[in-house]
Amino acid sequence: MKNNNLAKKVGKLLVVGFDGLEVPKHIRELIHDYHIGGIILFGRNIGTPREILALTTDLQQEAKNAGYTYPLLICVDQENGVVRRLGKGTTIFPGAMTLGATEDPNQAYDIGFASGKELRALGINWNLAPVLDVNNNPDNPVIGVRSFGESPDKVAQFGQAAMKGMQDAGVITTLKHFPGHGDTDVDSHLDLPVISHDRNRLDKVELYPFQKSIEAGADTVMSAHVYFPSIETDPGVPATLSEKVITGLLREELGFNGVVTTDCMEMNAISQGVGTEKGGVLAVKAGVDFVMVSHTFERQVGTIKEIIAAVERGEINENMINQANERINTLQAKYVKWDDISLDNNSPIPTLVGSKEHEELAFEVYKKGVTIVKNENILPIHVKNDDRILVIYPDNGTTMQVEDKRYANLALGEAVKEYHQNVDVYQISQKLSQEELESIGKKAQDYGVIILGTLTITAGSKQIQLAEKLVESGKTFIVIAMRSPYDLAYLPNVHAYLNTYEFSYPALKVAAGAIFGKEQVSGKLPVTISSIK
Known part of the structure; x- marks a missing residue:
């Protein structure tokens, strides 16, 4: 490899996924050759609690063998409700709109804390939640009940409470989908949505929950593959690829200094637009830290190589890569240390996973929702x-x-x-x-x-x-x-x-x-x- 150090610094910016309940060879290669920063798990990776813990332990053992300074970040979409990944043997917790219907943010904290405890016990240290989209469009095909409701203030209150609950359980949180995916009637998995509201309206509605939760100590923010013409003047550029959105709005105006991650770059809004690999370059130029390529090995490697090439030809200043690495290191230092991780495949599953206590908590919240x-x-x-x-x-x-x-x-x-x-x-x-x-x-x-x-x-x-x-x-x-x-x-x-x-x-x-x-x-x-x- 021409520049092994650069390859690993760029690799650290990648969050990747794979099929199956075991770590495939190509993921082991990405860990050793590129020191990829994170893994995303989907339902295809989720078996029993024992199988989940065996998988996450194997991933961390591979990272340890590869000489990682900090453990891998392992993330999942455990929003609860209609979007959940954990299955048999774990607790079914209420989702965002059920929580919103309780009218009590304390319920969001309690569910966030309990969810975080189960995730952490299974070796998952990063949750891609809470959703801070304000669902004010009944025709929204992708947010809907994943939102706490239609009130920006309610979404802000419940989002902060859920975030704090997970953080107190030792799990990294993610505010999504910035700057807001609530008022769309297009699913960005399938096409590029457009939100045409003026900036004044965005400040009062879409941006408000993000601003409040950032002020309350957000860990990471996920960008939306949505085009906001009142912020990004270049036609058809989604927020994920927009320097005006990521650097100008999120970092400079809202003062977010944490880690910014993309949504999956294989979603149609990106992959059928500029393409996943080129999109990775544009996202880094826009100011993101993590580029998420959730499915295809060829696209994962291709994205790393495209970003390396962009640095080598001067299109991306290497200092941007260094700064992204520093932000990721800061996040890891706060939440994941080798001393806190057992690499013993025979470790017992903590009794709180799928416990009667958690089941009763969830049932009481369902009654309130x-x-x-x-x-x-x-x-x-x-x-x-x-x-x-x-x-x-x-x-x-x-x-x-x-x-x-x-x-x-x-x-x-x-x-x-x-x-x-x-x-x-x-x-x-x-x-x-x-x-x-x-x-x-x-x-x-x-x-x-x-x-x-x-x-x-x-x-x-x-x-x-x-x-x-x-x-x-x-x-x-x-x-x-x-x-x-x-x-x-x-x-x-x-x-x-x-x-x-x-x-x-x-x-x-x-x-x-x-x-x-x-x-x-x-x-x-x-x-x-x-x-x-």
Whole structure:
């Protein structure tokens, strides 16, 4: 290698991902040859707690063998709710909008702290959360319930509380997606969104939670692949690649001196624009520290080589690389030290992971977050043992690229069965035929109570026609919105309507309990629902 020292300084700027539950050869090579700074884990890397700890321990052992001064940073998107990576054997914690619905930032702190403790116990030292996007656009396809709500002040309060909870648990946090991804109707995984608001509006809404959380001691900030023409004058340049956004706005105006990371550079907004490798060069020039290339080995190596070449030809001043390394070193010195890491593959899993204590905490918070939005003397229902209940819900639990399809198996029927024995469950497709609609309408006549679970209704959705058909049946009819709170806008004639904000089993169980009067729920809507004309 022509300049081994430069290669490792540039390598330190890379956060990379891979497939599988074990460390592949090419990742070991990246650790030894380039001293990559971080690893990102996805659902594809997550097994049992024992398997997760074995994986993170192996990664750290490899880094130790390669002569790292500090341990690897190992990160994950554990936002909780609809975006979570940890699975069986760990606690299911409520997500951002459920927390927002509690109206108590202390709940966000407690969940952040407990989540951080479980992550840290499994060898994950960096969480890509909290989301500080203000979700003021009901049509947003990528943020939605990942946000604490539509109020900048609420997002700021809850974001700070969640951040502090994770930090106190010893986990690095990430404010995302700067300068704000809440008011878009395009998913940056698929294309380049544009937010055209003027600077005055951005200061009051999008930037406000970031500013407050930076003042409260943020660790890292993740850039959004979103174009802001009121900040970046060059057409079509996303925030991630914009010096005016990263250096001018984030560092100089807002005074953030910590680590800036990109979102994944293989998302379409970058990879199908300037390209992942060239994008890495532009991101570093803009002032970011970590370039995230989450999937493809060729693109990971290619990005490192492109940045090295840009330094060697003078396009990037090597001092920028040095400064980025210093910021990363400062972060590592604060949170990760070799003395704090066990490299013993046989270390026991701490008992707090998936503990009864954490499960009870989460359940209590779900009760404070699940929301009865509408109740025209329907709830709680009173049924006899032989009264029949029909539960209907659609398949296909995910709508966002960032969601984990492993958790898309909805269990509303099972949740209802915990409270009543005479329950039939009917799962429908998102593309209901007219014959199926008519059939369900007839089927409904055989039941005293019908519970419909909805999943992010949009204009023209068959779920709307189904709900109208069930209202016409004259039966006791209840809707549980299992993700988007905005579903009610399409269902004005429904007599009872609850929001869980996520399809996590504990949330559905709490909602079912509320229907039968077995659980008291107290959530308040963190967004405004306007009727659809």
